[in-house]
Structures are given as structure tokens and as C-alpha cells.
Amino acid sequence: MTEHVLYGGKGGVGKTTMAAATGLASAKRGERTLVVSTDPAHSLSDSFELALDGEPSAVRENLFAVEIDPESRADRYQSIVSAIASDLRAVGISLSEDEVERLFGSGIPAGGDEAAALDVLAEYVDSGDWGRIVFDTAPTGHTLRLLELPDVLDAALETTDSVRGQLHRMATSTRSMLMGPAAYFGREGGEDELAELKARMERAREVLRDPERTAFRAVLIPERMAIAETERLVERLHEVEMPVETLVVNKVLEDVDEGCSRCRTRRDQHRKRLAEIHETFPAFEIVTVPDETGEVHGVESLERIAERLEL
Incomplete structure (x- = not known):
């Protein structure tokens, strides 16, 4: 069980939901857990149905959440x-x-959202207050900039x-x-x-690249374009020495009304895409999350997903 988990992937695949559910699962095990949204278009508040800001807010016992505001760290x-x-x-x-x-x-600086996220990571790691920190990252391009930023900033600093x-x-x-x-x-x-900024960036880089402490989980849906983008993401993650061994396939249609031909066709299509994912990523642990009716909001709906994410 790593101390830090980052969820990434293309927009709209359910990264925030997975991060929130993982935080919930960790908290239920008794770990003091913080879920951090680094996505400029925050939706973590919606997932927990709770108003969040730039300081950790209690969600339930052992579980806290925060939405990073880069402007608040301009000083x-x-x-x-x-x-x-x-x-x-x-x-x-x-x-x-x-x-x-x-x-x-x-x-x-340029990439301020990502710089603020790294600042938060180093700050919360240094604090020693959290047994586990779960990051809900921005869509793929922002996430890659986040992971590349320590090296870029190191040269600039x-x-x-x-x-x-x-x-x-x-x-x-x-x-x-x-x-x-x-x-x-x-x-x-x-x-x-x-000197302090350089030290924080160095600590962030060490934490992110330590497989004993950090895991990156790529989230995707069972569609061809999502699989292709995930393949490119994984390749870039390996290039920046980011430990990634788990894929979470969200919105998988499993149980359908056998009398619905359109439903059966979609289910069979998802099965085909899942087989393609296993073939494309043979060394990865692959977790599937069933398609939920409507949007996932609130602790009760997150608990159902958390059962699938006991990693």
C-alpha cells in the first residue's frame, strides 16, 4: 500500500470519482487520508457533496479533502x-x-497550477499529518506537465x-x-x-518517482480512443520514471437486460475493448468499475466503487 496515489487520464473518464472512492476506502481502513484535487476545473466538491476550498476540510472520520487554488500560493x-x-x-x-x-x-510561473500542486505535495508530505494522500489530477496534458515540472523547474531555478x-x-x-x-x-x-523552493521541488520529485511510496493509476473507459491515449500516457510516464502499474477501466457495462439488443451489443463491445486492454497492457493490474446509472455523487455511491478499488 503506497503512501501516495495519483489518478490521471483523459478528461471525462472519472478520475475524480476514483480518487474520491480511493480516499474513502483508505479512510475506512483507519488511515488518515487526504484527497487533493489539482484539476483547475475542480469537481471534487461535487463528488463529496461538500463545499471545499484551499484548506483541508473534513469529509468524514479519517477523510479530508482539498481543492488547490494556485493564486493562493502566489506569495x-x-x-x-x-x-x-x-x-x-x-x-x-x-x-x-x-x-x-x-x-x-x-x-x-508558467504551469502555475502544476507548480502549486507540487508545492502542496511536498508540504503535505513534510507535515507527516497524513497516512495517505490521493491526488485527482487534471486531464492528461496537465498531468504530464505536473510530472515533468520538477526537472524543468530544477533547471530554471x-x-x-x-x-x-x-x-x-x-x-x-x-x-x-x-x-x-x-x-x-x-x-x-x-x-x-x-533555496526553499528548490528543496520542495526536489522532495516532490523524489516522492513521485519512488515506487515504494507513490503509485500512478491511469483511468480510462472501454473505448478505442481512450485506450490509445492511455497507451501514450503510460509511455510518457515511463519516460519521466513515474511508477505506474495499475489501470482502472471505468464505466464498464456488465449486467444488462438480455431483452435489450442495443444493451447486449454495447456490453459485447465493452468486453471486446477489455480484451484489447489486457492485450495492450499485459504487465498491468487491471481493475474494472461498472457503469453507474447517472453521475456518481455522495459517499453512498462512492462506497460501491471503493469496494472495487481495494488495492
Whole structure:
């Protein structure tokens, strides 16, 4: 049983439902569990029929949920932006607020949703408050950016650190010629924030790539296009060293009215697609979740799915 579970896949396949049901199953086993939505189009509130925000809210005993708001974490990046602008001013490059905005953005880097998700992962892992954390990720493209982001940010932060070091040396050299020993006092900060951000990203990368601690479960439905997209997703997950061994096939038609020819045809089609999935992913554990009538909302309907997800 891994400490962290990430659900991913194309939009509309039921990732949020699977994450919510998994959180429910973990909580019933007595594990203090947090379900985190990193999808900008949050629907976790709908699944639990509970208003959620950027702080963990209690759903039931041992179960909490949170919907990440990237804007609420802008201050973590703004201090670094401010420090870089200060360094530039120290060497005689004066920037207006509008120019800082154009150069560095609003304080949230490109891929801010994913950066905020990684921040949350590192924060909650460090806290030690949770026996298990379940992530409901955004559709495939966002999820891949999330998993690739630690490497991308690592390079960007190394460059930022290097540039800041050069600017500091230039500023100190200039000030020392004018002020003597006093030049070494009163430097503005920012190094701590940058170091902390780099450390958080590194911890997130280690956690995500540790198969003893983290599992990625790809969710799909028994349709040809979904199978093809899942195949591409799994390939990219392997490239970024993400442990993925389980597929959850949702909305599988199982029990039908034998008097309904259209229902039988659809059921047989699903059986054919399931056989194709087993053939395409022979080394994977494949879990099927039956087609539910209507949308899945509320703890009672999630409990039925949780029984299928006892992994």
C-alpha cells in the first residue's frame, strides 16, 4: 500500500470519482487520508457533496479533502521575483512594476497550477499529518506537465540562482568601491525563498518517482480512443520514471437486460475493448468499475466503487 496515489487520464473518464472512492476506502481502513484535487476545473466538491476550498476540510472520520487554488500560493513565488528585481536595481538596472510584471509574470510561473500542486505535495508530505494522500489530477496534458515540472523547474531555478549570484557579486563589487566594508551589510534577502523552493521541488520529485511510496493509476473507459491515449500516457510516464502499474477501466457495462439488443451489443463491445486492454497492457493490474446509472455523487455511491478499488 503506497503512501501516495495519483489518478490521471483523459478528461471525462472519472478520475475524480476514483480518487474520491480511493480516499474513502483508505479512510475506512483507519488511515488518515487526504484527497487533493489539482484539476483547475475542480469537481471534487461535487463528488463529496461538500463545499471545499484551499484548506483541508473534513469529509468524514479519517477523510479530508482539498481543492488547490494556485493564486493562493502566489506569495511563494513573488518573494523570489521581488528579490531578482532588487538585484537588478542594485547593479543599476531599474525596473518599473509594469516591467517586472512583463518579465516575470504575476508571481505564478508558467504551469502555475502544476507548480502549486507540487508545492502542496511536498508540504503535505513534510507535515507527516497524513497516512495517505490521493491526488485527482487534471486531464492528461496537465498531468504530464505536473510530472515533468520538477526537472524543468530544477533547471530554471539553477539558472535563476546563478544569475542572482552574478548580480550580487556585481553589486557588491560596485558598492565596495564606493562604500568600503559597509558594502557587505544590508543586502536584501531572497536566497532563503529560492533555496526553499528548490528543496520542495526536489522532495516532490523524489516522492513521485519512488515506487515504494507513490503509485500512478491511469483511468480510462472501454473505448478505442481512450485506450490509445492511455497507451501514450503510460509511455510518457515511463519516460519521466513515474511508477505506474495499475489501470482502472471505468464505466464498464456488465449486467444488462438480455431483452435489450442495443444493451447486449454495447456490453459485447465493452468486453471486446477489455480484451484489447489486457492485450495492450499485459504487465498491468487491471481493475474494472461498472457503469453507474447517472453521475456518481455522495459517499453512498462512492462506497460501491471503493469496494472495487481495494488495492
